[in-house]
Amino acid sequence: MKRKLILLSLFLIALLFVSGCWNRRELNDLAITVGMGIDKSGENYRVSTQVVIPSQVAGKKGGIQTPVTMYKETGESLLEAIRKMTTASPRKIYASHLRVLVLGESLAREGIGDALDLLSRDQELRTDFFIVIAKKTTAEKTLKILTQLEKIPSVNMFASLETSEKSWAPTTTITLDQLIAELLSEGKHPVLTGIQVIGSQEIGETSENLDQIDPSAKVKYSGLAVFKKDKLIGWLNEEESKAYTYINDEIKSTVGVITCPEGGKLSLEMMHSKTTVKGSVTGNQPTINIGIRAQMNIAEVQCSVDLTKTETIAELEKLSNQKLEGFIEASIKKVQRKYKVDIFGFGDIIHRTHPKAWKKLKKDWDQNFTKMPVTVKVDSRIRHLGAVSSSLLKDMEKKE
Amino acid sequence: MLDNRKISPRQYYIMVSLYIIGSAILVIPATLAIEAKQDAWIAEIIAVAVGLLILPFYIQLGNRFAPMTFVQYTEKVLGKWPGKIFSLLFIAGFPFLSASLTLRNVGDFMTTQVLPETPIEAIHIFFLCVVILGIRYGLEPVARTAELLFPFVILSFLLLVILIAPQIEFKNILPVMENGMKPVLRAAIPHIAFPFLEPIILILLFPYINRSQESGKALFTGMVIAGVVMIVITVLAVLVLGINTGRLAYPSYILGRKINIGHFLQRIEIMMALIWMITNFIRLTLLFYISAMSIAQTFKVKDFRFLTFPLAIIIFILSIETIPNSVYLQELVKIWPWYALTFALGFPLLLLGVAVLRKK
Numbered sequence: 001m002k003r004k005l006i007l008l009s010l011f012l013i014a015l016l017f018v019s020g021c022w023n024r025r026e027l028n029d030l031a032i033t034v035g036m037g038i039d040k041s042g043e044n045y046r047v048s049t050q051v052v053i054p055s056q057v058a059g060k061k062g063g064i065q066t067p068v069t070m071y072k073e074t075g076e077s078l079l080e081a082i083r084k085m086t087t088a089s090p091r092k093i094y095a096s097h098l099r100v101l102v103l104g105e106s107l108a109r110e111g112i113g114d115a116l117d118l119l120s121r122d123q124e125l126r127t128d129f130f131i132v133i134a135k136k137t138t139a140e141k142t143l144k145i146l147t148q149l150e151k152i153p154s155v156n157m158f159a160s161l162e163t164s165e166k167s168w169a170p171t172t173t174i175t176l177d178q179l180i181a182e183l184l185s186e187g188k189h190p191v192l193t194g195i196q197v198i199g200s201q202e203i204g205e206t207s208e209n210l211d212q213i214d215p216s217a218k219v220k221y222s223g224l225a226v227f228k229k230d231k232l233i234g235w236l237n238e239e240e241s242k243a244y245t246y247i248n249d250e251i252k253s254t255v256g257v258i259t260c261p262e263g264g265k266l267s268l269e270m271m272h273s274k275t276t277v278k279g280s281v282t283g284n285q286p287t288i289n290i291g292i293r294a295q296m297n298i299a300e301v302q303c304s305v306d307l308t309k310t311e312t313i314a315e316l317e318k319l320s321n322q323k324l325e326g327f328i329e330a331s332i333k334k335v336q337r338k339y340k341v342d343i344f345g346f347g348d349i350i351h352r353t354h355p356k357a358w359k360k361l362k363k364d365w366d367q368n369f370t371k372m373p374v375t376v377k378v379d380s381r382i383r384h385l386g387a388v389s390s391s392l393l394k395d396m397e398k399k400e
Numbered sequence: 401m402l403d404n405r406k407i408s409p410r411q412y413y414i415m416v417s418l419y420i421i422g423s424a425i426l427v428i429p430a431t432l433a434i435e436a437k438q439d440a441w442i443a444e445i446i447a448v449a450v451g452l453l454i455l456p457f458y459i460q461l462g463n464r465f466a467p468m469t470f471v472q473y474t475e476k477v478l479g480k481w482p483g484k485i486f487s488l489l490f491i492a493g494f495p496f497l498s499a500s501l502t503l504r505n506v507g508d509f510m511t512t513q514v515l516p517e518t519p520i521e522a523i524h525i526f527f528l529c530v531v532i533l534g535i536r537y538g539l540e541p542v543a544r545t546a547e548l549l550f551p552f553v554i555l556s557f558l559l560l561v562i563l564i565a566p567q568i569e570f571k572n573i574l575p576v577m578e579n580g581m582k583p584v585l586r587a588a589i590p591h592i593a594f595p596f597l598e599p600i601i602l603i604l605l606f607p608y609i610n611r612s613q614e615s616g617k618a619l620f621t622g623m624v625i626a627g628v629v630m631i632v633i634t635v636l637a638v639l640v641l642g643i644n645t646g647r648l649a650y651p652s653y654i655l656g657r658k659i660n661i662g663h664f665l666q667r668i669e670i671m672m673a674l675i676w677m678i679t680n681f682i683r684l685t686l687l688f689y690i691s692a693m694s695i696a697q698t699f700k701v702k703d704f705r706f707l708t709f710p711l712a713i714i715i716f717i718l719s720i721e722t723i724p725n726s727v728y729l730q731e732l733v734k735i736w737p738w739y740a741l742t743f744a745l746g747f748p749l750l751l752l753g754v755a756v757l758r759k760k
Contacts, residue, residue, distance in 0.1 A: 120647075123513050126657060128666075177658075181643050352574035 027054075031091035034068070035154030037139025038115050039104035041074055045115065047081040048072035048140040049093055050154050057151055066207055067151040072140060078118045095122070098129040099158040101176075102139035102195065108225065108232035113183065116230075119176060127177040130161055133225045133232065135194035142195055145204040145219050157219060161193060164221055169254035169270075170241035171221045183230055186362050187347020190227045191244060194235060196220050228341045236331070243331035246324070247290060247344045249275035255299065258319045264303020264393070268296040268320055271383065279349040281357040288346045288374045292324065297384040301391035308390060313382050320380040328376045342369040406610035409618035411543035414550045415682055416602055416622025420595050421553075421629050422683035423505040426650045426676050428591060428630060429637035431733055433646035435587035438573055440645065443587040444634040448627035450588070451596030455623060459616035461748055462603030464755075466612050470604045471697040477755045484698050486751070491694045494743040495601045496711075499687035500718035501729075503527065506680050507719065508726050513653055514673060524716055527684070532708050534685045535692060539608055542685050549678045556671050557629060563659045563668075564640055572642035593737035597744035599623065604690050649726075652676075688715070 035050035049071050056067040071089050075081030082093050101119070103112055119125055134142040143153065150156035164171045171193045174182075182190040197219055203209050204217025224241040226234045236244060245251055251273040260266050272295040279288050298307065298316075306312050335343060347365045351358045361368050407415075432440035465473045470490075475483030506527055507520040515523070534542045577584065599619060609615045637651045640658065645651050653676075656669030692711055696704030723729055 123516060126667075127654075128658075128660065177641070177644055180647075184643050184647075352571055355575035355578040358575075 025092075025094070029091055030094035031071075031089050032097050033093050033095050034097060034099045034152055035102065035143050035157070036095070036098060036100075037102040037104065037134070037143045038078065038107055039138045039140055040107040040110060044074045044076055045078055045081055045107075046072065046074045046138075046140065047078055047085075048143055049082070049085065050143045050152075051089070051093070052152060066146060068153060070140075070144060078115060079122075095125050098125060099154045100161075101129055101131045102134050102142050103131065103192075104134050104139040105136060105225075105232065106138075108133050108192075108227075111230045112227075112232075113230035116176070116180065116183075120180060125176070127175050130158055130173050130175060131179055131192055132157070132161065132195045132221070133192050135196045135222060135225070135235070137197050141201055142197055142219055145197055145201075145217050146207060146209045146215075147219070148210055148215060153219070157195065161221060165245075165250065166252045167254070169245045169251050170223065170238045172224060172241075172245055172248070172250055182345075185345075185348055187342065187349070187351045187358075187365060188345035189229065189341040189343045191224045191236075191343050192227070193221055194223050194225050196222050226335070226339050226341065226343055228339070233341070234339055236335075239327050240331040240334060243328040244343065246273070246275060246292060246328055247277065247332075249273075249277075251275070256296070256320060256323065258316070258323050260303035260305050261315060261319070262303060262305070265300075266298065266303055266305070266316065267300035268316075268380075268382070269299035271295045271297055277344075277346070277349050279346065279353050281350065281354045281361075284357075284360065286346075286350050286354075286357070286361060286368060286372055288349070288372060290328070290374065290376045292328075292376070292378045294320075294324070294378060294380045295383055296320070296380060298382060298386055302393070304391055304393040304397055306390070306394060307385055317380045317382055320382075321378040324378040324380070325376045328378075329374070332374050332376075336370045336372070340370050341366055346372065346374070405538060405540040406608050407540055407543040407605075409609055409611055409614040411540075411547055412605065412609050412615065413618040413622035413625070415543055415546045415605075415686060416599075416619055417625035417629075418546055418550065418553065418679045418682040419602065419686050420598070420623060420626035421679045422595060423502050423676075423680050424591075424595050425630060425633055425679065426509060426652045426672075427505070429634045429641075429645055429651040430648055432587045432591060432634060433638070433651070436584045437578070437646065438575070438638055438642070439577055439584050440587065441573070441631065441635045441638050442577070443584045443591065444631050446584065446588040447591040447596055448631060450592050451627065452620070452623060454596075455599060455620060458599040458603050458748075459619060461600075461752070462606040462619070463612075463616060464752075465603070466606040466609075466615065469607045469694070469697055471694050474751060477751060477758065486747075487694060487698055490743060490747050491691050491698075494740075495604075495687045495694075496691040496715070497718070498598070498601070499684055499691060500715045500722065501732075502680060502684045502687060503715060503719040504723050504729070506677070506684075508729070509650060509653075509673070509676070512726070513650060514670070521716075521720065524719055527681075528712050528716060530681065531685050531688055532712055534681075535689050535708055536705050539605075539689060542682075542689070546682050549682075553675050553678055556675050557632075560656055560659070560672060560675075561632060561636065563661060563665065564636060564655050566661075567658060568636070568639045569642065570639065572639050590733050590737050593740040593744075594733075596623075597740045600744045600748060601687065601690060604694065605686070688712075 031051045033049045033051050037048040039046040050068050051071060052068055053065065056065050071085040073081040073084040075084055085093055107115065145153060147153045147156040150159055161171055161173055165173050172191065174192055179190055182188050197204065197217060199217035201217060209215045209217055223238060224236045224244055225232050226236060242254065251270060254270045256268045256270060258266055258268065274293045276291045277288060279286060342365060346369060350361065429440060432443045436443045468476065471487045474487045477483065478486055503524055507523045510523045511518060511520050534545065602619060606612065606615045633652050636655060637645045640655060641651055648654050653669055653672050656672035659668055660666040692704050692707045696707055701707065
């Protein structure tokens, strides 16, 4: 009995010292990194991290200070640069809450493959952050711009990309695992959304930017970057970017403007869209058929059409079909001619559906891609007219 | 005393299924996908099917031993000293080595994914402590623990399946059998060896089951449950992770990591780790128990418990020293089928052959 008691008390005392875990890291020991930028400087990497200042974002008090701070270092490898940051930062960089990874355009042109290895190997990083390319600037500069609605710039970038993908379309959210899957795939080259700094970089970096209703500097997504394997080779404009998201069935909602039969514009709001891409191979010739079923509402009418007649609706649907087919086909042609890389994943589709033919085709797939016939068939359906039926212009005409 | 309390067939099948799920669930999708790519799921189905097909052989064998223990049986068939040497070789070569490899799996996983700065030795020691505690209580308390934890494992597993389902992309499974049957079979073979040849170890527990006529059925049930769990996890890994599966060290864990329901229900991958800790605990405990028990019987030791500490030290050292780094484990996968076959087929066939010749 006595022995048991002594043992028990010994264990209880031991408990005091073994509580918690070995690897524990308290919140106030972490530099929570929400944004990371990677640039090339010579042979080395230049890494910049956007770290949250907890006291500035907590509660309502909204500070005089900026909500984030930045650490940057140069190193032969990413990890070297990141660890070097401790020479300036009182806390160790903690990347589990990373929201955006910005890659500088010049790095992207040289190839992003090397930079991605650490990010997928390190267990601290999750794969749910978005990867974007700093267009015509460096990643570091992009991460320095202060934003208003979301105090933390990286969170602002994350949310803005997510929202614009959902309701505007020419942007695409790519996470690390998607990007790696695309790099590994033989039948698709990756695409990443570009981000640009608009306005004055100098003011954007100071809190002066936050004191203005119309900030002097903003970060803004614009267009998709085309990659050949891991090297950036060019940019798609807005319309081509939209075509890309149509083909990849990533459209959640967007706006399409068509010209009315008698002139004037009419906007259609995409409510639901479903793209099916089918591949077929005859002989050695692959072909791709793209079918898009789109449900849309009439959102804005700036011409005098009689919306009360079913014929008008049918005609508008036809116009919408032509418009969509037109720009999607044109965009594919441009990619085939100008960039000569299969960013749409047509090769992937042939691979999955015609594995035998793919074996012969895959050797010079990009060559095959440039010569491949692609047909686009759109089936638009107009469902609702909005809160009013006839157009304002039409009603005004009647009064006269 | 040699632990006389017996376990029920139900407890046995629960332990069998946890044992087989064991360390395989986290790594198998990757090892299969390296060879078979998107056909990993076919390889998994083949492995499970083959595992179940060869099971009757082991059940027969187990029933042949019972009610004698493995050690007693070999001594009866081969004679006293050859029998002792035979059982020691078998125990040291298969269950005991598997125990140290299992422990290493736990350590490797924890240090790569969860606690990167913790020394692997610390994890091994703590894990072993729990295992020793269980073994010293005896088989029946361990079986009851397994019974308690089993619903938790199954529920968390179902939860994982449901929560990850929205991220399934069916196109990931195409093209089916792109390169024919060969890579699929090449992937399936090591997986048959690990863990579907291991019922040879599990039948050593037959003498401890209280309704011995049901032992075979219980072993079969346990294997079926484990097989279904493994098929589901492999299919999920292929459907969700696609081409990435083969690149990852622990694809099932990454599945858990990818769960994200409305930016709200996320970061619950540690649930997957918990399932794995439980299944591995049962696996290691059984391997350790069988080894300790059989060694005790060979040397006619009254109480097997005093063996637990020295054996634990050997397991600990083996787990650190046999595998200098995790690449070794991947190399091991290539030779393991032949190694496992020696013990899972060679040894029992030898034993049976002698038994038939000597009519015992």
